[in-house]
Amino acid sequence: MGNYTYGYRRILPLLQEAGYHMAEATLCRLMSELGVQLAMYNRPKNDRYSSYKGTIGKVARNLLNQTFDATNPYTVLHTDVSQIRLGNSTWAYMSIILDQAKVLAASISQSPNKLLISDTLKQLEDKLPEGVNPIIHSDQGWHYQLDYYREKIDSLGLTQSMSRKGNCLDNAPMESFFTFSKSNRYLKSRAVRT
Incomplete structure (x- = not known):
């Protein structure tokens, strides 16, 4: 143990x-x-990553409000950044874009910076079918409020939506994905070592 x-x-x-x-x-x-x-x-509270820095750009309206039914592909995409442990004291940041439970784009970096988010959006651009205009939903993290992000998703024909502050229920697919993937990673890493 x-x-x-x-x-x-x-x-x-x-x-x-x-x-x-x-x-x-x-x-x-x-x-x-x-x-x-x-x-x-x-882990200690000061070791926990939080992308929320207050309102530093534009906060989008919450278009989902927990009532939006997205059963068709490319209707609602979810995105978020999470901190993951790579070793005893090594951390990385993972940026993911999901369509329902399917990963459309994923990037990993040592820093939760513009390059991480831009790389994830570039991957999404390569996978989006023509003629779709989904909602892209996130939390109110600082990178999702900045001009470069909003301009890029606008150029892709995406409509921005953000969860209410302190309420992650609208972005539950991302929260579930990160919880499952982190738990699964630890189980797999343990199985490989035994």
Whole structure:
């Protein structure tokens, strides 16, 4: 367990193998009482990346409002940047654009800068079919407020939409994607080492 990647989902089967049987809720309660927590979700607050810097450019209206039904491809795209751990003290930033659950563009950089976002948009430009004009939805991160970003998505025929401050529900596909991919990455890296 030296890699600090064992959450209750990985501990429960090991306990069952050892002859200890309990419900997930019981294990979660015991882990909470003992202060056992997955390290990937328990880093210092000052080590956490936040793209929100206040209003430094233009904040777009929220066109989704949790009621927009996007069942057809290229209707609503979701985008975000997240910090990922590459090693014990090495971090990188991942910029993703999703169409429903399909990744259309992905870039990784050591810095969450203009080049990272521009590269992601360039990949999207190469994959967008002609004649589509989807909404592109993000949080209110600083890079999504700047002129270069808004000009580029406008040139691609995209309509900008942003989640309300402090409410990530409209961008739930991105939040789910990052949570799943980070958890899956840790599970895979552990499986390769064993």
